[in-house]
Amino acid sequence: MEDAIRLHNLTLTYHRHPVVHHVSGSFRAGEATAIVGPNGAGKSTLLKAMVGLLTPHEGRIELCKLRQRDIAYLPQQAAIDRSLPLTVADVVRLGDWRTSGWFGRVSRQARARADTALAEVGLAGFGQRPIDELSSGQFQRALFARLLLQDAPIVLLDEPFTALDHKTTVDLLRLIQRWRSEGRTVIAVLHDFAQVREHFPHTLLLAKECIAWGDTASVLTPERLRRANAMEEEWDETAEVCRRDTAPVAPVHDHSAHPHQH
Ligand SMILES: Nc1ncnc2c1ncn2[C@@H]1O[C@H](COP(=O)(O)OP(=O)(O)OP(=O)(O)O)[C@@H](O)[C@H]1O
Numbered sequence: 001m002e003d004a005i006r007l008h009n010l011t012l013t014y015h016r017h018p019v020v021h022h023v024s025g026s027f028r029a030g031e032a033t034a035i036v037g038p039n040g041a042g043k044s045t046l047l048k049a050m051v052g053l054l055t056p057h058e059g060r061i062e063l064c065k066l067r068q069r070d071i072a073y074l075p076q077q078a079a080i081d082r083s084l085p086l087t088v089a090d091v092v093r094l095g096d097w098r099t100s101g102w103f104g105r106v107s108r109q110a111r112a113r114a115d116t117a118l119a120e121v122g123l124a125g126f127g128q129r130p131i132d133e134l135s136s137g138q139f140q141r142a143l144f145a146r147l148l149l150q151d152a153p154i155v156l157l158d159e160p161f162t163a164l165d166h167k168t169t170v171d172l173l174r175l176i177q178r179w180r181s182e183g184r185t186v187i188a189v190l191h192d193f194a195q196v197r198e199h200f201p202h203t204l205l206l207a208k209e210c211i212a213w214g215d216t217a218s219v220l221t222p223e224r225l226r227r228a229n230a231m232e233e234e235w236d237e238t239a240e241v242c243r244r245d246t247a248p249v250a251p252v253h254d255h256s257a258h259p260h261q262h
Pocket of ligand 1: 040043046
């Protein structure tokens with residue numbers, strides 16, 4: 001199977017403090033990969049770097065046969081400002097920019113595509129509602145409708161099901177299954193291991209460093225999860241960037257042998 005995105009000895013920092021540290025490995029094309037790990041493990045930061053919102057301090061991110069614009073990204077809902085005076089249809093149509101351009105006139109076809117996407121996420125008839133009137137579950141459905149319009153070969157989702165009820169989660173998971181059947185690559189930050197085991201065949205376990213990356217069953221073992229939690233607790237938040245002179249590039253899918261050094 002081909003790779004969609006490769007990480008080469010990737011280190012990401014905020015104000016020179018490492019947050020993601022010497023991570024190497026690849027996300028398989030057409031597969032669903034979960035990124036899991038404790039709070040503060042660097043999961044959201046990694047997604048931001050993959051969409052180009054953060055420049056690597058060291059190492060690089062290789063997009064294999066893809067351009068940045070081929071990546072659709074759904075940030076955590078808390079990061080989205082819902083006070084803007086936008087309707088649901090406005091938000092959904094933003095997904096169409098690859099077709100219409102950012103400032104293109106909204107064509108009848110674009111409106112129809114947005115209506116279809118809204119119907120597909122169970123929000124038929126919601127188009128003219130202001131976004132601040134939606135429940136968080138409805139708003140997440142609208143954001144998934146926007147992803148449908150974006151029609152990107154690779155979709156990054158940051159905690160897409162947090163605070164959603166069972167029905168909404170099941171409906172949105174069905175969309176992810178559909179994207180997989182269409183050959184898209186899906187990468188999602190998740191906290192629910194049962195969900196990961198059921199719907200995501202691959203997993204990257206992150207605790208600033210890569211603890212394990214591979215088949216979900218072999219990654220989500222009690223021993224590795226314990227190690228991830230311990231690693232996160234031991235991490236020195238005040239350390240400056242890594243002093244490792246010759247940073248090793250870990251072999252793909254075996255990332256267990258690299259203790260962090262500062
Ligand atoms: N903009 C920022 N400026 C400085 N530090 C940041 C910034 N964003 C995140 N951090 C720090 O980087 C570390 C990793 O944060 P990140 O949000 O990537 O973790 P996460 O694994 O997604 O956590 P969670 O599961 O809690 O969402 C944390 O220590 C956080 O405080």
